[in-house]
Amino acid sequence: MSVVLMENVHIAPVVGPEIPSGHIHVEGDRIVALGPGPAPAVPGATRIDGTGCLATPGLVNTHHHLYQWASQGLAQDATLFEWLVALYQVWAAMDAEVVKGAAGAGLGYLALSGCSTSSDHHYVFPKGRGDLLAAEIEAARDVGIRFHPARGSMDRGASQGGLPPDVVVERLDDILAATAEAVDAYHDPSFSSKLRVAVAPCSPFSVSADLMTEAAALARSKGVRLHTHLAETLDEEEHCLAQVGLRPVDYMEELGWLGPDVWFAHAIHLSDSDIDAFARTGTGSAHCPSSNGRLGAGIARVSEMLRRGAIVGLGVDGSASAELTSLSGEMRQALLFQRARYGPAALTARQALEIATLGGARNLGREEEIGSLEPGKLADIALWRTDGAFASAVTDPVCTLVFGSRQPPLARLLVGGETVVEDDELRTVAQDELGRAGGEAHRRLMRLAGERGFAAGKEVRS
Ligand SMILES: [Zn+2]
Numbered sequence: 001m002s003v004v005l006m007e008n009v010h011i012a013p014v015v016g017p018e019i020p021s022g023h024i025h026v027e028g029d030r031i032v033a034l035g036p037g038p039a040p041a042v043p044g045a046t047r048i049d050g051t052g053c054l055a056t057p058g059l060v061n062t063h064h065h066l067y068q069w070a071s072q073g074l075a076q077d078a079t080l081f082e083w084l085v086a087l088y089q090v091w092a093a094m095d096a097e098v099v100k101g102a103a104g105a106g107l108g109y110l111a112l113s114g115c116s117t118s119s120d121h122h123y124v125f126p127k128g129r130g131d132l133l134a135a136e137i138e139a140a141r142d143v144g145i146r147f148h149p150a151r152g153s154m155d156r157g158a159s160q161g162g163l164p165p166d167v168v169v170e171r172l173d174d175i176l177a178a179t180a181e182a183v184d185a186y187h188d189p190s191f192s193s194k195l196r197v198a199v200a201p202c203s204p205f206s207v208s209a210d211l212m213t214e215a216a217a218l219a220r221s222k223g224v225r226l227h228t229h230l231a232e233t234l235d236e237e238e239h240c241l242a243q244v245g246l247r248p249v250d251y252m253e254e255l256g257w258l259g260p261d262v263w264f265a266h267a268i269h270l271s272d273s274d275i276d277a278f279a280r281t282g283t284g285s286a287h288c289p290s291s292n293g294r295l296g297a298g299i300a301r302v303s304e305m306l307r308r309g310a311i312v313g314l315g316v317d318g319s320a321s322a323e324l325t326s327l328s329g330e331m332r333q334a335l336l337f338q339r340a341r342y343g344p345a346a347l348t349a350r351q352a353l354e355i356a357t358l359g360g361a362r363n364l365g366r367e368e369e370i371g372s373l374e375p376g377k378l379a380d381i382a383l384w385r386t387d388g389a390f391a392s393a394v395t396d397p398v399c400t401l402v403f404g405s406r407q408p409p410l411a412r413l414l415v416g417g418e419t420v421v422e423d424d425e426l427r428t429v430a431q432d433e434l435g436r437a438g439g440e441a442h443r444r445l446m447r448l449a450g451e452r453g454f455a456a457g458k459e460v461r462s
Contacts (some may be wrong), residue, residue, distance in 0.1 A: 001028045002046070004417055005039035006383065009050025010397050012350070013373035014057055014358050018267050018398075024377040025057060029192050029416035033375055052387030054397035056353060057372050058116025058145075058325045058380035060360025063265040063286035063315025066120045066136055067094055069102035069438050070445040071320045080233045080295045080321075084163060084221035086459035087320060088124075092168050093448035096130030096389075098441045103139035105438025106319060106388035108426055111145050113407060114382035116415045117370055118145060119315075121227060121265070123152025123202040124168050125178070133182055137195065144420045145427040146193070146380070148364055150200035150227045151182040155211045161243060163205045172211055175201075176218055183222045191369055192378060192416060196224070203229040204248055207240045212255045216219040219261070225365055226257065228283075233297045237269055248393070249274040260284045263363040265306075265315060268298040275301065275308050284311035287355065288331040290325040291317035302355070303338045303346040313360035328407045331356045335402060344348045349402035383412040 007023040007294060011034060025032050039047070075086040092377050103120070110118050118140075127190075133149060140147035156162030157169040176459035179199055182191045187197040199219035201207040212228075219226045231237070240248050249270065252258055260282030267278070267285035278285065305312050314334060316325045331352040338346035361371025370380050386397035386408050394400045400408055413421035420428050446456060 002417060003027050003042045003044065004046045004048060004379070004414070005042060006048045006050050006055060006381070007039045009053050009055045009383065010386075011055045011373060012353060012398055014354050015372035015374055021403040024373065024381065025404060026414070026417045029378055031373060031375055031377050031379050034373055048383070048412060050383055050411075052385060054384045054386045054401060056114070056384065056401070057370065058382050058413060058415065059114045059356045060364065060371060061110055061118040061315055061327050062263060062313040062315060062360045062363040063288055063317055064106065064120045065122065065318030066103040066106040066139075067091070067099050067122060067124070067132070067319070068318030068320035069106040070094065070098050070441040072323045072442065074320065074456060078295070079235065080297055081163060081235050083295060083321065088164050088168050089452065089454050090445065090449040091124045092126050092165070093452050093454070094124065094126065094129060094132070094445055095448070096132055098445045098448070100135040100139055101437040101441030102443070103136035104142060104429070104434050105441070106460065107140055107143040107145060107147075107433045108429065108431060109324070110316070110327055111143055111413060111420050111426060112410060112424065113328040114144050114384070114410055114413060115327045116380035116382070116413060116420070117148070117364065117366070118342040119148035119150060119198065119227070120363060121150045121152050121200050123154055123200065125153070125170060126168060140195070142429050143426070144418065145415050146177070146195075146370070148196045149186070150181045150199060151200035152200040152202050153179065153211065153215070154202045154206040156206055156208045160208070162207075169206070172208065172214065175211065176214055178214040179215070180218060180222070183224055187222070187224055187449045189223065194416070196364070198225040198227050199247050203232075203236070204251060205236055209244070209255060212257060216256050226262045228257070228264060230267055231269045231274075231291075231362060232266040233295075234269060249277060253277065261365065263311070265317070266292065266297070266300065268292060268300045270301055270305075275305050275310055278305065278311070279309040282311065284313060286313050286315035286363060287334055288315040288317035288322065289330060289337045290293050291322040293333070293337070294321050299337045299341050302334060305343055306351065306355075311359060311362045313356050313363035314356045326407060327356065328401070329405075331402045332405065349398050352402050353398060379414055379417040381412070382410065383413045383415045385409040
């Protein structure tokens, strides 16, 4: 069994006290010990000198749409609904080749920002365009981080009062069959799992109540988690009130969609009683501050949610509404949003680190396995170099990581004890090729969308 010893490192384990100069002992894919001082002598071990570095749990991304890597920079000044209406017509043109290139680049970019586990919410499956879910799963295997794809869906097109055009929605029966098939084919419930599938109808304004209840029944029968967008904008709240006479969280409660197996993306426009319902039921949420800022959607009540005991993780959201957003940067963005709105004590650097790690693990139902550095947990470890020439004027490495607008160099990212990133470079795949394939995916999608009549630059109608 391979042994890795990381030493002379400042450890921020998230659970338990920080260790200013200590070691982490990894055997196989697990952490077996950590503590102050030097590592024990283990013959044949790989030693990583962490002098001048901060070790944290690998970051956990709990909301994304990887395919959107191929549709960045469009509808730049639009509201969520305007942006969606513009982009549905682009996404209708995607195929498996676009998804493979986009997902590879998106996941590589995440790994370079210290992310060791990512979910993805893929909800557009145009007919006859190849196996889009298989394409992103293959990309995740190549990059080597843990992957939680959520099989998304939309069944309520414009002709049924929904927002998306009918061309991008699927039939309810087809969705349930394809989702069950995805769980059966890919979901691995084991402790060390690098692949777990969730069930994820898209949003209240693009799916039917029947799909929501059937999806919940399916997920619960198979023991997998549920995910959807919720309370992202006030437009959504108006839509829900007009169509079903309920605010979004009340609607979810009526559909059986609050519970410890559910996490929502965004959850911005919540009342006190909504927050209490999340806390009471163990319902999680993925805070995506850059995307929320980009779309002018609002600022989630994260500090209040934490104060009342609700689960909060972080997400970068799809790259089309959060271009080139790093997961490490979302800690800072979350902290600044809360402080700008609620004052300087609203969220500490360590709370920001906690939601980026343990909060995310709880969203994904994996707090026993990842999200903190503890003996027995999986060895998903980010090692940040916090002693650079300019950074040397800051003595608290967690402050360096969270407060700085430039990410400190990522000396190492271990996923299950295996090196995925070393010195800011992917070691599992050819980094430049991966990035270029993302660009190719963008150009391919724009060409395919152009053939359907989409014209970039004219995407938002006035
Ligand atoms: Zn989203």
